[in-house]
Amino acid sequence: MSTDKIMASRRAFLGAMATGGAAAALPMAAPAGAQQVATSASIVILGAGAAGAALANRLSARLDGATITIIDPRQRHLYQPGFTLIAAGLKPASYSVSTTAEWLPSGVRWIEQGAAGIDPESQTVITDGGETVDYDYLILATGLELHYEGIEGMSRDVIGQNGIGSFYAGPDEAAATWREMDRFTETGGRALFTRPATEMKCAGAPLKYTFLTDHYLREKGSRSRSEVIYAAHSNSLFGVPIVHEKLRMLYDDRGFDTVYNHVMTAIDPGAKVATFDTPDGPVEIGFDFTNVIPPMRAPAVIRESGLAWEDRWVGQGWAEVDPYSLRHRRYPNVFAAGDVAGVPKGKTAASVKWQVPVVEDQLVAQIAGDTTDRSYNGYTSCPMITRVGRAMLIEFDYNDNLTPSFPGIIAPLEELWVSWLIKDIALKPTYYAMLRGRA
Amino acid sequence: MENPSFGMFIAVFEEMFGPVLFWLMVTVAAAVTAVYLYVLIRDRAVSWRKFLLAQLSMPVGALAAVVFVWWVTNSGLGDVGGPVDVIVLLGVPALGAVGMAVFVYTVQSLIRGASQDDG
Ligand SMILES: Cc1cc2nc3c(=O)[nH]c(=O)nc-3n(C[C@H](O)[C@H](O)[C@H](O)COP(=O)(O)OP(=O)(O)OC[C@H]3O[C@@H](n4cnc5c(N)ncnc54)[C@H](O)[C@@H]3O)c2cc1C
Numbered sequence: 001m002s003t004d005k006i007m008a009s010r011r012a013f014l015g016a017m018a019t020g021g022a023a024a025a026l027p028m029a030a031p032a033g034a035q036q037v038a039t040s041a042s043i044v045i046l047g048a049g050a051a052g053a054a055l056a057n058r059l060s061a062r063l064d065g066a067t068i069t070i071i072d073p074r075q076r077h078l079y080q081p082g083f084t085l086i087a088a089g090l091k092p093a094s095y096s097v098s099t100t101a102e103w104l105p106s107g108v109r110w111i112e113q114g115a116a117g118i119d120p121e122s123q124t125v126i127t128d129g130g131e132t133v134d135y136d137y138l139i140l141a142t143g144l145e146l147h148y149e150g151i152e153g154m155s156r157d158v159i160g161q162n163g164i165g166s167f168y169a170g171p172d173e174a175a176a177t178w179r180e181m182d183r184f185t186e187t188g189g190r191a192l193f194t195r196p197a198t199e200m201k202c203a204g205a206p207l208k209y210t211f212l213t214d215h216y217l218r219e220k221g222s223r224s225r226s227e228v229i230y231a232a233h234s235n236s237l238f239g240v241p242i243v244h245e246k247l248r249m250l251y252d253d254r255g256f257d258t259v260y261n262h263v264m265t266a267i268d269p270g271a272k273v274a275t276f277d278t279p280d281g282p283v284e285i286g287f288d289f290t291n292v293i294p295p296m297r298a299p300a301v302i303r304e305s306g307l308a309w310e311d312r313w314v315g316q317g318w319a320e321v322d323p324y325s326l327r328h329r330r331y332p333n334v335f336a337a338g339d340v341a342g343v344p345k346g347k348t349a350a351s352v353k354w355q356v357p358v359v360e361d362q363l364v365a366q367i368a369g370d371t372t373d374r375s376y377n378g379y380t381s382c383p384m385i386t387r388v389g390r391a392m393l394i395e396f397d398y399n400d401n402l403t404p405s406f407p408g409i410i411a412p413l414e415e416l417w418v419s420w421l422i423k424d425i426a427l428k429p430t431y432y433a434m435l436r437g438r439a
Numbered sequence: 440m441e442n443p444s445f446g447m448f449i450a451v452f453e454e455m456f457g458p459v460l461f462w463l464m465v466t467v468a469a470a471v472t473a474v475y476l477y478v479l480i481r482d483r484a485v486s487w488r489k490f491l492l493a494q495l496s497m498p499v500g501a502l503a504a505v506v507f508v509w510w511v512t513n514s515g516l517g518d519v520g521g522p523v524d525v526i527v528l529l530g531v532p533a534l535g536a537v538g539m540a541v542f543v544y545t546v547q548s549l550i551r552g553a554s555q556d557d558g
Pocket residue numbers: 046047048049050051052071072073074079080081082083084113114115116141142143144167168201202205299301337338339340347348349350351352381382383
């Protein structure tokens with residue numbers, strides 16, 4: 001074998017393992033850089049998170065002469081899929097933290113304030129600093145709001161004490177959740193896991209964290225003294241039927257006690273008791289360790305803008321967009337991408353990966369006076385960690401079909417080391433390449 | 440899934456290691472390859488003594504590669520769950536071994552030069 005071949009194959013191997021693997025979880029879409037369109041349009045993006053930053057980069061590369069403004073008060077950029085690894089003691093809190101500034105392209109104006117109001121009739125956005133920004137096209141990419149107050153007795157302040165964790169809240173809270181889980185798994189006891197009844201980002205995360213806690217209980221020899229309870233909000237563990245069935249089997253295998261149709265409504269941190277709404281009335285369950293995942297909804301600015309669905313997801317306020325074009329159903333110059341989009345699936349970074357090029361192409365075509373049939377099929381991916389060292393690479397679409405990126409090679413419903421490697425090493429760089437508009 | 444382009448692979452690797460480290464690694468890999476080719480051409484033959492030592496180094500490279508991957512990813516032998524895992528687990532040491540052999544052969548050739556060659 002010649003060295004050239006050796007080097008080529010080494011590169012190919014690393015590429016296939018890491019990047020190709022990540023492609024499964026954050027699939028590659030066509031790069032920005034298709035033909036530039038000249039325009040003097042003013043485009044405003046609300047939110048500089050995963051979807052907002054990626055669109056700022058892609059649109060500034062695609063449009064020549066456009067004024068692009070991005071509005072976001074947050075200085076820190078958070079790689080949220082990393083929270084799960086932080087809460088499992090595998091990464092430090094800093095793993096998920098970068099700056100918003102480093103992901104924004106130079107030609108884009110960043111207003112470091114929150115959007116406080118949107119008037120889609122006069123096409124203006126008002127910031128919480130009182131600035132009025134006019135737009136020709138508006139992209140909603142504000143992500144979602146964690147509504148901790150929706151659970152009586154719960155707030156961010158109680159995270160990290162009394163056996164209460166909540167790794168959704170942020171990198172520091174994820175680290176605090178790990179400290180509680182680490183302490184709990186030393187002794188064992190009753191672990192209680194929940195998810196909200198609202199739409200939520202990364203619906204697999206509560207399930208993963210149940211598996212991870214079980215992993216440490218077994219590793220530390222305290223599993224036999226412990227009870228692991230998973231309270232599902234509906235009558236299934238996961239929205240995709242075939243995935244639910246697989247998870248049900250794994251949960252049985254691990255000896256978890258699953259209760260269905262339990263929605264957490266209150267928590268008493270001192271007494272370590274959670275209250276659930278069930279078809280049979282309120283039920284109390286005590287815990288030694290729990291991971292609270294709060295109800296989620298669109299940020300107030302979206303809920304109150306007149307741009308939200310009124311008859312679907314009532315009270316949650318997701319943006320009323322067409323599920324395929326991601327264009328607003330009543331205001332054609334408004335789009336949504338990421339968690340705030342009111343579509344039936346896909347509140348994940350992997351979905352953002354597929355939504356962003358659709359919004360880009362739809363918007364650029366509209367500016368050019370053209371149309372495109374580029375559409376989003378609901379693709380979502382969830383690397384379902386089943387223990388430290390193994391995961392299932394679950395990918396699916398609007399129709400609940402599995403859409404494996406490597407059919408016949410990486411089985412979607414099999415617990416694999418390779419799928420763990422993808423989650424552990426390749427997802428974050430793929431996410432960052434996406435932010436830059438390069439993947 | 441749409442086909443990933445070469446540019447995307449590069450972009451992901453740049454984010455993984457940082458652009459500086461990534462291109463440094465590419466440069467080092469290219470340099471070792473170039474020097475290896477250079478000594479082959481210079482000596483106009485494979486030196487079997489050097490090749491022997493290179494071969495002896497292969498298990499070290501193989502083991503180091505596997506241990507490195509396990510260490511970086513908080514995993515181990517017990518995590519192998521399916522056929523694709525076995526393939527990857529065999530591929531990692533294979534690459535480690537070959538990489539190590541090329542490296543050792545090249546270093547020897549540079550240090551000892553062609554003169555001490557046994558042919
Ligand atoms: C614990 C956890 C685990 C996850 N695991 C995975 C995973 O394994 N795989 C996966 O693909 N995805 C995962 N996700 C989901 C993924 O992180 C999100 O879906 C993704 O970040 C959504 O991108 P976004 O741009 O919509 O929102 P975000 O990235 O949250 O960005 C929203 C931005 O909008 C800003 N904003 C909010 N309100 C306003 C306002 N009024 N005005 C201006 N700006 C505003 C915010 O400051 C923020 O910067 C996980 C998420 C969590 C929390």
